[in-house]
Amino acid sequence: MLQEFKKIIREEEDFVIIDAKGIYYRELNELINELILNGSKKFRILNVNGQRFIADGLRGGYYIEIYGTAGDDLGGFANGPTIVIHGDIQDGAGNTMNEGKIIVHGSGTDIIGHSMRGGKIFVKGEVGYRVGIHMKEYKEQIPVIVVGATAGDFLGEYMAGGRIIILGLEKRPEVEDIVGDWIGTGIHGGAIYIRGVITKDKLGYSANIKEIDENDRKIIEKNVREFCSYFGLDADEILKSKFTKIAPISRNPFAAMYSDSRENK
Amino acid sequence: MCGLGGIFNLTGKGISGRDITIMASMMKDRYDGRGGGFAAYGIYPKYREYYAFHLFFKDEEAKEVTEEFLKDRVAIIKDEEVPMRNIKEIPREQIVWRYFVEVPHKFKSKADYLKREQDYIIDTVFTINDEIDGAFVASSGKNMGVFKAAGMPQDVARLFKIEKYNAYSWITHGRFPTNTPGWWGGAHPFNILDWCVVHNGEISSYGTNRRYLESFGYKCRLLTDTEVVAYLFDLLVRKQKLSIKTAATALTPPFWSQIDRMPEPMKTKLTALRMTYAPAMLNGPFAIIVTNAETMIGLNDRIKLRPLMVGKREDFVYLASEEAAIREVSPELDRLWAPRAGNPVIARLNGDVKEEIIH
Numbered sequence: 001m002l003q004e005f006k007k008i009i010r011e012e013e014d015f016v017i018i019d020a021k022g023i024y025y026r027e028l029n030e031l032i033n034e035l036i037l038n039g040s041k042k043f044r045i046l047n048v049n050g051q052r053f054i055a056d057g058l059r060g061g062y063y064i065e066i067y068g069t070a071g072d073d074l075g076g077f078a079n080g081p082t083i084v085i086h087g088d089i090q091d092g093a094g095n096t097m098n099e100g101k102i103i104v105h106g107s108g109t110d111i112i113g114h115s116m117r118g119g120k121i122f123v124k125g126e127v128g129y130r131v132g133i134h135m136k137e138y139k140e141q142i143p144v145i146v147v148g149a150t151a152g153d154f155l156g157e158y159m160a161g162g163r164i165i166i167l168g169l170e171k172r173p174e175v176e177d178i179v180g181d182w183i184g185t186g187i188h189g190g191a192i193y194i195r196g197v198i199t200k201d202k203l204g205y206s207a208n209i210k211e212i213d214e215n216d217r218k219i220i221e222k223n224v225r226e227f228c229s230y231f232g233l234d235a236d237e238i239l240k241s242k243f244t245k246i247a248p249i250s251r252n253p254f255a256a257m258y259s260d261s262r263e264n265k
Numbered sequence: 266m267c268g269l270g271g272i273f274n275l276t277g278k279g280i281s282g283r284d285i286t287i288m289a290s291m292m293k294d295r296y297d298g299r300g301g302g303f304a305a306y307g308i309y310p311k312y313r314e315y316y317a318f319h320l321f322f323k324d325e326e327a328k329e330v331t332e333e334f335l336k337d338r339v340a341i342i343k344d345e346e347v348p349m350r351n352i353k354e355i356p357r358e359q360i361v362w363r364y365f366v367e368v369p370h371k372f373k374s375k376a377d378y379l380k381r382e383q384d385y386i387i388d389t390v391f392t393i394n395d396e397i398d399g400a401f402v403a404s405s406g407k408n409m410g411v412f413k414a415a416g417m418p419q420d421v422a423r424l425f426k427i428e429k430y431n432a433y434s435w436i437t438h439g440r441f442p443t444n445t446p447g448w449w450g451g452a453h454p455f456n457i458l459d460w461c462v463v464h465n466g467e468i469s470s471y472g473t474n475r476r477y478l479e480s481f482g483y484k485c486r487l488l489t490d491t492e493v494v495a496y497l498f499d500l501l502v503r504k505q506k507l508s509i510k511t512a513a514t515a516l517t518p519p520f521w522s523q524i525d526r527m528p529e530p531m532k533t534k535l536t537a538l539r540m541t542y543a544p545a546m547l548n549g550p551f552a553i554i555v556t557n558a559e560t561m562i563g564l565n566d567r568i569k570l571r572p573l574m575v576g577k578r579e580d581f582v583y584l585a586s587e588e589a590a591i592r593e594v595s596p597e598l599d600r601l602w603a604p605r606a607g608n609p610v611i612a613r614l615n616g617d618v619k620e621e622i623i624h
Contacts, residue, residue, distance in 0.1 A: 180605070
């Protein structure tokens, strides 16, 4: 296979450079896997446009730079790699990601961070609907999503754990608020931090506004500083803002729905 | 899943069919080859005053019966086979013929002749689809046509020599049939007069919408949920003269909880619209592109369960299920965005493209 794709691969310092123009996603991903088996650790993939599943299921600290628009489910089930996208991402990036980082210089669309269980996603621009849907956490394994611009409806839908931070640093003209409606519909774990003031009518079922404590402030600061370090932004300025915390209304908001009804009478 | 695409030139400049084919082929993981198609506007300038009928026939007999019927109802100015290539990917299942027709002159004397004429054309289309075995009208608008078959859109493009047409407005669809059969007539776009629709998702309100439309004389015969969208736009915009924005608001209205929070007079207006058009409301997950001769509309369901992106570069507007499909034909864009759920994005000929805020 490497022989077959010789024309589109070259090496530069410790990077393998791949020109992905017109290459079907299956071939591109097989090529990356084969290069990894050959010992490559750092990749720069040029002219990406819509190829799906890039870096899916990679285990280990690989470094992947992508130039272009990464296709659906980028970094799905990834376990360790750092993926930097100079461009946009499509639906489902970071799907069930376990460890690693996805750093996006452009924008993203729907269900980013779907079922994420670890690792971090940083998007400089805006994201779409249902971002962080079904995110979860276990002990120290706490996934984080930080978004520089705005997010659509159903942010953190059915969220069971993890942290989402929306900064709303820029807003396109059609968008009124930095987050859409029904925030945290069905949330039963984790927390969402939104820069500015959010009114209760924006919240979904089982979500509530909670006081920000010292621990929350630490989480916000640590992740905002990391976010700003990737995109050359002033963290101190952003951290001066007030944040609203959205979390489950109670420890177990769905207890009455799923347990024996007689016990709950 | 399905893959949608649209290219619209705001100044009416003709675009070759190559770009729309590239857009379609960029989304090949979204469809499975059981339905692909294109609609093109501005392709028959020589016959622009006549209704262009694109007809599918199962056999010669169906063609003869249909032609007998057509001759009684309309004047056929010209007819010819729609040029096709022989390709191994798509066996010729249908005879595809186009007719440029004119309605009888008696309509011309009436005050609202255009509406009567169009109703007469719709009636002609429904009668063929309903009563003539093995005949099916793929499109019936002026200066436009629908090209579709059971195959991958890029193969359908080769089959119908799509690259040879120049149109100022193109839409495409690659189908992944889930609920209804994959056949030539079931491929998108769906059309009536110059309305066309391509759709990704499901219209779960189909039953309600269909009964509502049937009460106005529309006949749903294509074994698919999508056709109701074309008929709803025809009913609300052409017949009832709602603006496109108001029609789209009736189809994907804000939720009652959102209406409750609105200031007057908006609140009363939207309450009235929702109540009047309750049976026209579209439910279920969808992204659709709807077109007529002057407009291209992109619309998502009210909670956005399907993807849709809009791009603009100078006087070109692009709509697609995936950003990558737009970037492949226009790597540089002045703007690229995902419209909010239920907000129609409307591109108008000799106008601009705008996302209307209704949610």
